[in-house]
Amino acid sequence: MTLSIWRYAHLILAYISFLFITMTSITGVILSFRPIEQKLHPYKVEQFNAITLAETLPVLQNKYGDLTELNLDKNNFVSLEGFDEDGNDFKFYIDPRTGEKLGDPIEKSEFMSWVITLHRSLFLHETGRIIIGFMTFLLFLIAVSGLVLIIKRQKGFRNFFDKINKEYFSQYYHVIFGRIFLIPVIIISFTGTMMVLNRFELIPKNEKLNTEITSSANENTKRVELKDFSIFKETKLADVRKIEFPFDREDPQEFYKINLTGQELIVNQINGKVEAKTPFSNAQAFLRLSSKLHTGHINIMWAVILAISCFSILFFIYSGFVITLKRTKTKILKNKYSAEEAEIVLLVGSENGATLGFANKIQVQLLANGKKSFMTQMNQYELYPNAKQIIIFTSTYGIGDAPSNANKFESSIEKHPQNQEIDFTVVGFGSTAYEKFCGYALEVDELLEKQKWANRLLPLKTVNDKSPEEFATWATEYKEKTDIPLATTPAMYVGTAPKLKDLNVISTSKVTEDDATFNVILNTKQKFRSGDLLAIYPANDHRERLYSVGKVNGALQLVVKLHEFGLGSQYLYKLNSSENFKARIIKNTVFHFPKKAKKVILIANGTGIAPFLGMIDENKKKIETHLYAGFRFHNTVTKSYESFSSKQIKKNHLTKFNIAFSREEQKQYVMDLVKRDEKFFADTLQNGGIIMICGALAMQHDIEKVLDLICQEHLGKTFEEFKINGQFLTDCY
Numbered sequence: 001m002t003l004s005i006w007r008y009a010h011l012i013l014a015y016i017s018f019l020f021i022t023m024t025s026i027t028g029v030i031l032s033f034r035p036i037e038q039k040l041h042p043y044k045v046e047q048f049n050a051i052t053l054a055e056t057l058p059v060l061q062n063k064y065g066d067l068t069e070l071n072l073d074k075n076n077f078v079s080l081e082g083f084d085e086d087g088n089d090f091k092f093y094i095d096p097r098t099g100e101k102l103g104d105p106i107e108k109s110e111f112m113s114w115v116i117t118l119h120r121s122l123f124l125h126e127t128g129r130i131i132i133g134f135m136t137f138l139l140f141l142i143a144v145s146g147l148v149l150i151i152k153r154q155k156g157f158r159n160f161f162d163k164i165n166k167e168y169f170s171q172y173y174h175v176i177f178g179r180i181f182l183i184p185v186i187i188i189s190f191t192g193t194m195m196v197l198n199r200f201e202l203i204p205k206n207e208k209l210n211t212e213i214t215s216s217a218n219e220n221t222k223r224v225e226l227k228d229f230s231i232f233k234e235t236k237l238a239d240v241r242k243i244e245f246p247f248d249r250e251d252p253q254e255f256y257k258i259n260l261t262g263q264e265l266i267v268n269q270i271n272g273k274v275e276a277k278t279p280f281s282n283a284q285a286f287l288r289l290s291s292k293l294h295t296g297h298i299n300i301m302w303a304v305i306l307a308i309s310c311f312s313i314l315f316f317i318y319s320g321f322v323i324t325l326k327r328t329k330t331k332i333l334k335n336k337y338s339a340e341e342a343e344i345v346l347l348v349g350s351e352n353g354a355t356l357g358f359a360n361k362i363q364v365q366l367l368a369n370g371k372k373s374f375m376t377q378m379n380q381y382e383l384y385p386n387a388k389q390i391i392i393f394t395s396t397y398g399i400g401d402a403p404s405n406a407n408k409f410e411s412s413i414e415k416h417p418q419n420q421e422i423d424f425t426v427v428g429f430g431s432t433a434y435e436k437f438c439g440y441a442l443e444v445d446e447l448l449e450k451q452k453w454a455n456r457l458l459p460l461k462t463v464n465d466k467s468p469e470e471f472a473t474w475a476t477e478y479k480e481k482t483d484i485p486l487a488t489t490p491a492m493y494v495g496t497a498p499k500l501k502d503l504n505v506i507s508t509s510k511v512t513e514d515d516a517t518f519n520v521i522l523n524t525k526q527k528f529r530s531g532d533l534l535a536i537y538p539a540n541d542h543r544e545r546l547y548s549v550g551k552v553n554g555a556l557q558l559v560v561k562l563h564e565f566g567l568g569s570q571y572l573y574k575l576n577s578s579e580n581f582k583a584r585i586i587k588n589t590v591f592h593f594p595k596k597a598k599k600v601i602l603i604a605n606g607t608g609i610a611p612f613l614g615m616i617d618e619n620k621k622k623i624e625t626h627l628y629a630g631f632r633f634h635n636t637v638t639k640s641y642e643s644f645s646s647k648q649i650k651k652n653h654l655t656k657f658n659i660a661f662s663r664e665e666q667k668q669y670v671m672d673l674v675k676r677d678e679k680f681f682a683d684t685l686q687n688g689g690i691i692m693i694c695g696a697l698a699m700q701h702d703i704e705k706v707l708d709l710i711c712q713e714h715l716g717k718t719f720e721e722f723k724i725n726g727q728f729l730t731d732c733y
Ligand SMILES: Cc1cc2nc3c(=O)[nH]c(=O)nc-3n(C[C@H](O)[C@H](O)[C@H](O)COP(=O)(O)O)c2cc1C
Pocket: 153, 167, 349, 350, 351, 352, 353, 354, 355, 356, 395, 396, 397, 398, 399, 400, 401, 403, 429, 430, 431, 432, 434, 435, 436, 437, 438, 439, 465, 466
């Protein structure tokens, strides 16, 4: 919770100020080159910090008679003003040891003046300065909250520089650069704020010097030489900002007025006595330091750091928004059913949205299958009077901690014991790069285990690094346990939005009175194999319809059953030859024809034959392959499969074709063919052969039951053992 308050503050401040901060950062980068460039001017002298006023002032006064002012700029360049012998005024940089002229005043270019005004006041005078001042203060707050977030993330200041795990580019470098540049950014923004506050006289000024001073000297007082003034001997030139020289060198009522960092002095020009001084002002001394820090006039190194830090601010703005976009892109979809109505409840714990992305994909499928499912954040946990199942998807943060939208879950689960028995399954998302891999999911799983009302549906499933493959194994287990046909293809759970490509229609066949299936033959430049899936988007929304594909003569072939109200099948049926449409091919590696196998048995019903037609056509290695297929009628379509098969048998791509018709005189299902050839199936499994099955899910269940009986009877083993051994590949829907 505390993390989210800091994060919220960090984000809101960034939202408010990012345009101004972008502008001040860009102009800041440009301005930071000024001190670098100025420092390259040769106006600085060796061992400047050692020079005292007692050394420099006598030299200057001897060399130039009539001096009015000496100034020290932020670069510690000394400039002198006065009148020459001809009465003309002069101003130039000097060497304070010799008085020698070093160069003329550095003129600001027009461009630089423009940039400075934009940086300071947006060309809006005082109003602009107030805006900039406020925004600079916001930058300070953003940087401080950013620093707190890093400290919290690293679990304390001591681990500040410990390893950061890379999630993705923007997130990783936002933190990595944050650790390096947040301190200079805090300095820039704080000192900038100070400068604006001073401008509006909100920082205590030095007290005004009393100018009504009676001199401690008169015409008779013995003149002390400048080099012997003790105050001049004590005062370093480097501490001076400005010296105003006495107008008349002989008048005891005229004084040196010396502006030091944080103090002002009035010095008697005859006897060297300090006639008056303002109390030392820490605020003003600090302000001078602030100004030097903000403008990079400390030294070249610091000026370079400032330039890079200003660049880093631009990067923080960019990467911060990428992070936010990623975080907010995945939202909980609008619920169709209420919490009271829901039979399946999905509870999500997600910090950055990845887990939510997976959960959304499940929610869409549950709803599409007519399930009354409801999805919410784990912190919103309450009573679900009609729930039969609770599915929890949660990530882990900190060190095995809950993500911020799940941190109240543990207390609320104690508060709301459900009133009926509910099955539960927990899927944890995490990273093995962290010590407590899926630590929070484990905690939640154990917590549910303890609830009287909760029955375990599946063992805890962990998903490392948002792996679609690992998540798909949970979907498969869930599908098998519940008969709810979730997609089991990893590609369905890949985070990024799918890129669609053009496919070209070569031909489509027509349905007949006795057969509602039709073929679609497509041309594509994409690589694919039989058993892959074609995803189409008939409603032009994010919902996809998947079809198993076969590769026949190099073309992509679909076998589709036309449903009266089927969005996908109607869409495909209406395609015309040579028409283009957008779709994507999903690799389905778990359902590719084995590259090496002693024997393969292919079992299909209805349109499930599609991938097998391709696999047989592609069986160039002539692996012994037996096809078992079941249809309703013996008609033109099934006859075409028979003629295809006999051609393939001649080529040795297929060994035998076994076909069953369920609506003909001799009623037979494909399952009956399996029973008939039970010995053959047992031998094939025993010898490491592979069975592939494609078609209706109900058919798959029936076949599995039959195969289990066969295995027990003939081999004294369960079919499960062969499944675990990877000898049973499925693609049923
Ligand atoms: C600061 C931080 C701490 C994390 N701590 C853990 C951890 O202790 N254990 C773990 O398994 N994963 C940890 N992770 C990894 C996340 O749980 C993982 O990336 C997850 O997929 C994020 O899902 P989400 O985007 O839904 O929050 C951490 C990630 C971050 C950024």
